[in-house]
Amino acid sequence: MIKIALDAMGGDFAPSSTVQGAVEAIKENSDIKIILVGNEEKINEELRKYSYDKEKIEIIHTDEEILMKESMPPALAVRKKKKASMNIAVQLVKDGKANAVVSAGNTGALMTASQLTLKRIKGVLRPAITTIFPKKNGKMVMMDVGANADCKPEYLEQFCIMGMEYAKILLEIKNPKVALLNIGEEEGKGNELVKQSYELIKSNSNINFIGNIESREMLTEGKADVVVADGFTGNIVLKTAEGVAKTIFDILKEEIETNFLYKLAALILKPVFKTVKNSLDSSEYGGALFLGLNGISIKAHGNSNGKAIKNALNVAKKFAESNFIENIKESIDKKERVGGLK
């Protein structure tokens, strides 16, 4: 039985979304148990809306919670609110009482809580945040999307290794292809960080490295399964993608409103627009993982609905069942160099 701790108070629509997600997840999976951490009264109020197997859901009560918009910095909130639902949920993983934790709460807070409590895997220089992007004929993993604004080549090399292990499980690909995000495809392109990282990654025979990739082609051609960047660049890519998608749909909506016939046609195309939107929505894929920590900590999107929470719980299960952490440990230790580098 896999046990997953869920921060019941985390997210824009919590605890309604989290409780719904938990109930749906236990219906879909016979072999998981969810531990809901948060205000017992509020959780029970939501739970009363469903019929479900009561053996599969446990509640751990706490009054404290970390808000989506804390007045203090998230890292401080984590340290001050020791009894916050998020902190307790993460601690359950540390104590071996849960196999994974899921939260749709404040990203910075979850990162801090996870790092402080779970600690890094031995040998990992920096943990990274992942995201999923749609690409031609599939999905891909990108990282780091925000944990490390300043990186060294050695960090990016490890992101490649961890990204491969992540993609093996999440995307179910045997030997994921890894590319370095760059502003040109040829070797020797890019800024200093990328140029140095290229050399290092190329020389590591355990990385299935296909070279540089541009942010346009990584989406439209989709040759890579894992794309690696520093946390500043990765975060910019993620937010640009969100901004462009929103801009397109905003202009589309505005234009459609100008004409009755357009409105009618748009009504017919509603399912199409929905498919397009969903295929771009990373929360559809079950949230982001903090890669490199000694425990499975999954961040669902802040605006997750019940379905998105359920997806995140499913992903948590997938990783909890695998040898993910051990595999990263092993892959990091292997340092077989080819060519000139030692």
Place this chain on the structure above:
Amino acid sequence: MIKIALDAMGGDFAPSSTVQGAVEAIKENSDIKIILVGNEEKINEELRKYSYDKEKIEIIHTDEEILMKESMPPALAVRKKKKASMNIAVQLVKDGKANAVVSAGNTGALMTASQLTLKRIKGVLRPAITTIFPKKNGKMVMMDVGANADCKPEYLEQFCIMGMEYAKILLEIKNPKVALLNIGEEEGKGNELVKQSYELIKSNSNINFIGNIESREMLTEGKADVVVADGFTGNIVLKTAEGVAKTIFDILKEEIETNFLYKLAALILKPVFKTVKNSLDSSEYGGALFLGLNGISIKAHGNSNGKAIKNALNVAKKFAESNFIENIKESIDKKERVGGLK
């Protein structure tokens, strides 16, 4: 009379696109003259398709041209093919025989040719490439989108100054608002480069600085008229935007194809889709400018059609008529510091 040198052989559809653009531009503007540089025979073949004022178009013949996909690096091609249409067109500006140059040819080559021939404005540390983005209720300028992969805070400070002068003319805004592209809005966020640049920019009282902006909000909220980034990050933003837009339209097309009714509705919405596409297409706004050079050099998109070339020629005219270069010179010289910095 403003004279604009046009690289008639540059671009995917040259010389058909360039000749068409030139003819349209002289019809729209009574006070410009276009110098078409390239293969005279091929140019005349295209010109014969139109009736136009022959006084307004001049041809300078050359057999050489820089290809869109040169086998050698663009910078080398510029040096080797001294008689290439692009080189001659840029030289006309240097020699005072033209007030501006426009090319839809190889970007790297035009940048090299422009830098080598026109040189930097005195005091400018690094020239930058600009682009135009759509934003909520208008347009904005972004730079650097690729000239400088590695930047120093001093470069970014100057990009702000040059970007303001650029936006004043292009967007016709009196006191453009400048923001720094970052992964958070608060001061103190970001990587080392951005943190240091923030301090420097904030202390320069000639910059109308509104602080950090995220790549999502710069599009969806549109608070800034000028957004500044290093050339690596800026290029990644540009290419991500192109990739996301293409992905959205690809998925849309694919979904529409699945059902006859969808196809019909899409037919009705065709003008809407076209408007959305156009509003995202930076070539609609007349191309990118190499900011900081001692002459006006405008890069039209490689896949420019006649209309896009005409737009680029119109922008070239706008800048040629202004005191753009002198204004940059003056603004760069002014270094009024507030606060702790000298």
